[in-house]
Amino acid sequence: MKYLLDSVIVIDHLNGIDAATEFLRDHGDDSAISIITRAEVLAGCDDAQEASVRSLLSHFPALPLTVQIADLAARLRRSERFKLPDAFQAAVAIEHDLILVTRNTRDFQPGGRAEVLIPYHC
Numbered sequence: 001m002k003y004l005l006d007s008v009i010v011i012d013h014l015n016g017i018d019a020a021t022e023f024l025r026d027h028g029d030d031s032a033i034s035i036i037t038r039a040e041v042l043a044g045c046d047d048a049q050e051a052s053v054r055s056l057l058s059h060f061p062a063l064p065l066t067v068q069i070a071d072l073a074a075r076l077r078r079s080e081r082f083k084l085p086d087a088f089q090a091a092v093a094i095e096h097d098l099i100l101v102t103r104n105t106r107d108f109q110p111g112g113r114a115e116v117l118i119p120y121h122c
Contacts, residue, residue, distance in 0.1 A: 001098060002030040002099060003030055004034060004063070004092055004093040005024075005031050005037060005101050006037065006089055006101060006102035006103075006108075007040040007089075009024070009102065010024075010033070010037060010041050011044060013056075017120075027101075028060070031060055032098065033060045033061070033062055034062070034063050034088065034089055035063065035065055036085050036089055037062075040085070041057060042054070063092050070088075070091075072091040072095060073090070073091040080113065083107070086104070086108070089102075089114075090112075091114075093114045093115070099117050100115065100117070101116075102117075
């Protein structure tokens with residue numbers, strides 16, 4: 001694995017954003033999601049979409065939250081002023097030595113504590 005997909009990348013794919021679909025096509029085999037991404041993506045779909053969204057999500061290893069990740073997320077929340085879900089995403093990426101793939105440039109900047117890739121802009 002090389003990449004941790006932020007929720008917005010998966011959501012963009014589901015919303016028909018070609019750049020997100022292209023990234024998943026080209027790098028999906030090297031990507032994982034966090035449990036946070038799984039929950040955020042599933043929370044945004046309706047009952048009719050849930051089965052197909054679960055099928056898509058099942059293609060990616062879902063990385064769990066651990067005590068070490070929770071502790072790191074808390075430190076990142078304090079030091080970087082991240083919202084807690086963003087702190088967890090960054091902590092999962094750091095703990096697993098993965099590049100966080102997002103287009104959330106407001107909260108994540110290349111050169112920060114977590115390595116970040118912004119593959120496209122909308």
